[in-house]
Amino acid sequence: MRTISCPAPIPDWVAGDASSAPRRGERLAVESASATQGGQGMAEGERKDVAGLLSVVPPGRTWSLAFSMLATTLGIVLLGLIASFLLVLSKAPARVHAECESAMDLARRLIRSAERSTFGAPAAERLHDTILALREFRHLEVQIQGGSGLGAAAQAGASGPLLLLHDTEATARRPPEEVPAWLLGWMGRAVRDIPPLRVGHHPLIGTVLVHPQPYDEAREFWEELRVAIGYHLMLFLLVSIVLFLVIQRGLRPLRELQTAFERLGRGDFSRPVVEEVPAELRAIHVSFNHTARLLEHAQREHASLSRQLLRLQEEERASIARELHDELAPYLFCIRLDASSNLALEDETPMEEVRETFVSIDENVSQIQARIRDLLHRLRPVDIDVHGWPEALVTLLDGFRTRFPRIDFNLDASGLDVVSDDTMRVSIYRIVQECLTNVVRHADAERARVAVRCLPHAAGGPGILIEVTDDGRGPPAQTAWGRGLIGMRERAQALGGSLDVLAGSPRGTRVMGRIPLPA
Ligand SMILES: Nc1ncnc2c1ncn2[C@@H]1O[C@H](COP(=O)(O)OP(=O)(O)O)[C@@H](O)[C@H]1O
Ligand SMILES: [Mg+2]
Structure with missing residues (x-):
């Protein structure tokens, strides 16, 4: 089976937490190779946009800080x-x-x-x-x-x-x-x-x-x-010069920060700013370096996700093309054969023979219909259109129950009426579908529980929590993220959320997804 490594979650050196050994119940270790490959920069257009934003200093009649301090x-x-x-x-x-x-x-x-x-x-x-x-x-x-x-x-x-x-x-x-x-x-x-x-x-x-x-x-x-005025003027001049030099020196870290921001705008994350600056500015410099690292990581992840998205799209298209060619073409060929043999029949051909060709055509057409239904379902979950929301989730679970009667499927869906966005509905549906498919394929579980709930007062803001747990064998220690898990995480992230695969407690697997509700 071909697997694709998942973009790395934010590493600990960025998040500022050094203890990161994965334990049971914690986020699983994932491969991060692809996150660092080739994700060396944002697209040229995006860079220009950011650089443009940074270079636009809003017009205004403001004095320079040095001048204001000196003049005051x-x-x-x-x-x-x-x-x-x-x-x-x-x-x-x-x-x-x-x-x-x-x-x-x-x-x-x-x-x-x-x-x-x-x-x-x-x-x-x-x-x-x-x-x-x-x-x-x-x-x-x-x-x-x-x-x-x-x-x-x-x-x-x-x-x-x-x-x-x-x-x-x-x-x-x-x-x-x-x-x-x-x-x-x-x-x-x-x-x-x-x-x-x-x-x-x-x-x-x-x-x-x-x-x-x-x-x-x-x-x-x-x-x-006159002597006093002359003396004081000289003193005044001397104080001005000393003050000017002191202010210039004091503002040097700010100028460095500005240059660093410009570098950031050009997508250059290579040079952090020095953190040995006066105490008042140290916090800003430290935060800048931290933000730059986060930005660099996000940019790499973004580039990596975009590449994977493109690849998955291409794979999906290839798969549909393959299916059209391998699955539908033979049936169409058979129908054509039956039809042309019918055309070639003599008037006195017995009715039985004619009927046989029609039966064959009918079978081939229903095969084609079934394949097209599958294909359509892959392209879009028709349950949502046919049964409505959130009943589509109930239908989905029913389908699994019918096909896999040995597993006890349980659904707890509440407050989902607030989800009005179609993309969000499809994403929730697909995530639950993929989780259940994984349970069936990999878990060897007896029970699977799906909870999709609206949390209006969650700490991070109102959102939808998706939790799929099973009592199966649990994920392997080093889970190689395949298309399914990557696709789920991409869907969640595309909507501003997140998705994690955890080891269940006491056993099995627990997939936790969170999608924020639009404000
Ligand atoms: N519920 C589960 N129980 C056990 N292992 C799981 C479960 N879900 C996912 N996995 C593991 O994660 C891997 C990646 O899953 P996925 O990305 O969906 O790819 P695929 O299903 O095509 O293998 C699986 O091969 C499997 O080892
Ligand atoms: Mg899968």
């Missing part, structure tokens, strides 16, 4: 810098105010002591020296109005130092050009409420006014600010 982090740093800059700026007026006030206070004390002192140089000279000293003070501006100045001093025979004092606006300080006007305005506003210090009019010196002046402070502040 740097944005936060930048906001922090701006906030601290504004904080410093907001505190600057208070600082200027305090400095100017203390400078004005000092000036007030110095002028008062110069005016009151009775020691040393005359009062005018002391005041003159004090004013000269005050002009060197930061945060102060000394203004002289209405004095007779140089000329008057000379006329009065004043001594040298008085010559140094100049009248009026010429001595006013100019705002520093390098400091922006807004900063000067901001600083100036802080000292607006400090009143100027007016020194009583002196005939030679004139009226002396001492104003608070934030220019030096503003210049200093501006210098510090």
Whole structure:
């Protein structure tokens, strides 16, 4: 007998279970040679489809992850810098105010002591020296109005130092050009409420006014600010570069994953992705490799099943052709012979002879009818059309009971009205038929029990469970799957289900099939 090895079930290295020795009651060991032969890839068209799917990146205005991370982090740093800059700026007026006030206070004390002192140089000279000293003070501006100045001093025979004092606006300080006007305005506003210090009019010196002046402070502040901004910009740049490199490095495993997905799309399962990646991505890489192995296995199995399907189709066709030729042709030949001999008969040929040829024709025609009925039954179970569903199963069992009265056949069919799909009905019928044929041919059993039930609340979703058990000798330890078992499994798998042949308990064989109900 010719046998065909069955496509291998998913091996343990894929399913992740190392203990796989077949025991009684477990899935039988099956040959897997054909699963690995030639199933090296999906059809070219399918590959293109998958590759096409993978290459189609849906359009959308999305930023790259690296850019988003970089922009967010740097944005936060930048906001922090701006906030601290504004904080410093907001505190600057208070600082200027305090400095100017203390400078004005000092000036007030110095002028008062110069005016009151009775020691040393005359009062005018002391005041003159004090004013000269005050002009060197930061945060102060000394203004002289209405004095007779140089000329008057000379006329009065004043001594040298008085010559140094100049009248009026010429001595006013100019705002520093390098400091922006807004900063000067901001600083100036802080000292607006400090009143100027007016020194009583002196005939030679004139009226002396001492104003608070934030220019030096503003210049200093501006210098510090520029240095700080430059420093922070450099730091910002450095942080950006380091961050960019870190993110690029962090995203490398994702890029590798993308390349691996593209390879997968081309049907290349040869290279798994590395699993030594950062902890967050390790689970994804491990799952990817696992899925790739499953996919590779499924693809091989699919290719192997397709090849077997083609072969079985060809064998079926050859068998029908053989049957037509070997079984029907001789009967047709005989009918033709009978008919032509009838044509050649004389009028006076006895009726008995004529009848004989008709009897022969009748026998040959009924033989042909029987053969055609068998053939039709092989092509399609007519019971389903004639008796309906699920009564066809009852008729099937009845047929076996009639032909094999020594075996006790038992059927338990429930909830099968939900099966409305014709392909599914035919598949269930064929699986039960093949199981019973095997019982009759191989089991040497006394009892065979068929259970076909609808399980609406099964764990894997609603489906039909087919279970055929017998109390015969059981399957051999290494079952070579023939056309029957392969055909049953193919039918189940084609409908998204599964089929297993198990050793029965305590003896015999147990075939378990499960076909999910369409949603
Ligand atoms: N009910 C059974 N009892 C014992 N052996 C069985 C039974 N069903 C199947 N087998 C074993 O499985 C083999 C393959 O069966 P199958 O694929 O239907 O091919 P075939 O029936 O053409 O031999 C059989 O040759 C037989 O050894
Ligand atoms: Mg069989």
